[in-house]
Amino acid sequence: MKLAPKYEYPENLQPTRRKAIWLERITFAYLLSVVAVMYLVMGASQAMKAAWLEDSLSLIPPLSFLIAIRLVRRAPSKTFPFGFHRASTIAYLSSSLALFLMGAYLMYDSSMALLKQEKPTIPTSYIFGHPIWMGWIMIGVLVYSGLPAAILGRMKLPLARKLNDKALYADAAMNAADWQTAAAAIVGIIGIGFGLWWADAAAALFISFSIIKDGFSNLKDSGAQLLDRTPDPLGSDGNELRQALRERLQAIGWIDTADLRLREVGHLVFGEAFVTLTGSRPGDDQIAEAERTLRDADWRIGDVTLAIGHSSHSPQSDAGL
């Protein structure tokens, strides 16, 4: 069986790839610690429970990124002749779903609190012998759960663009959502301190719109990518890419016309190039040379097959194997 070439990233992107892996490991460990601390301080507070659930959801993107980035490097095999590049798209889909669910849950939770007109109690308790309003402690925990997430998210964005890694991109959006939720919760707690019972829920509801919007657009994009939509890579233009490949093919002497059908497979672009010939059949080395020309156009080109005289499907055929 003819397997797809083993290729994921060029040499010059390897340091960026390693940096992204480290950032995600740090994110995962940090979020795990946030989930643990939240679990300890949440008590019976519904708002803190919701924040805890959201932080648990935000473990999904870094985890799926870390699994995918290992899988995509595997060489194609007889069972997986195209390689494992799509693992990254699956990671993107699960991360987007986690982001979307987080927004949806936040919206549900805060609207219910508003509808039921829940009046949140934030107790004053003795801590090391001093009466302390627990709101201040909660704000401290929320800052811990929001600030590093904001910084990590900011650091991941340029890496995601360079690597065309949309799972990483969705995770950066998740980190942004984390800190936005934390900011909303802080405003809510301060508002409750002023006797405004709706402050907490209203701030959360406000933030949930932008998280749902982010989650939905990523979810749509990952679904579209799995449906072999024409490529729309990060940090590059899919149409320009197709145009450049076409021009490269048409510059070759033995090719008369060329057209391409491309799809994004994980970080890479796969597809077929349909060509008609000017004269006689080209030699094997000429075909290999043409394919190399395509691959050299952009590091994102994984495997583009040359098809000569491709015919369309015949609906009358009822043969079966």
Add this chain to the structure above:
Amino acid sequence: MQNAAPIKILSLAALMALGLAACGERYPADIRGSLEQAKESALEVGVSDAAPWISWNDGAPTGVEADIIRALAEREGLKIDWIRGEEAELLESLKGGDLHLVAGGLTKASPWKKHVSLSAPISTCHVYAGLAGPGAVSIAEDELKSMTLEVERASGLAHKAEKKDYTITRVDKLTEDSSGAIAEEFTLKEHGLTPTGEPLMKTTHVLALPHGENALYAALTRSLPARPGCRPMQEQPS
């Protein structure tokens, strides 16, 4: 990535905090304004009899919880309106904000905690197995668990003691001539029993407030000691 909105909200929060510092109002404030109302008229306290925590004596409540509420009123300069009633009805009124406090021997484990908020601990007692006789008796745990101990049916402790492998017999009321029982330490003392071995569990007593009354909650916490201990033990003349 929409980062502008939260930054705006956070700066708004910072402004709010500044405003707070400028006018120096009570923070956190009540959602319904219970403490302000109590200052204008009186602190409305629902009382449901539960000795030794609170009970009606000569037209006024006495007991641990009555003392705590009087201390709160004195600290905040409030008059008290005592309203005697059934626990369930009082808590239902509290839930709707018609009372400021309910006292009735409630514990932290109360299933009402969803509907009303429970205060900081006013007393933390331990449940022990107690044996007759003065002085500390040293006895192996296995031996203690094989002895038949009396547990009051209505104390809510019987099934918990059984879970911990104690051999128990359920009684309606502990009597003076009980030879061994499982109860809170002050009850054991009342019946001349000496706590023996490790405590079985901790019971935390609380008062109930309406949800969201964070200023009243803070005022109540401030009038309580940081570590309240077992209050009925401290108030009984030994």
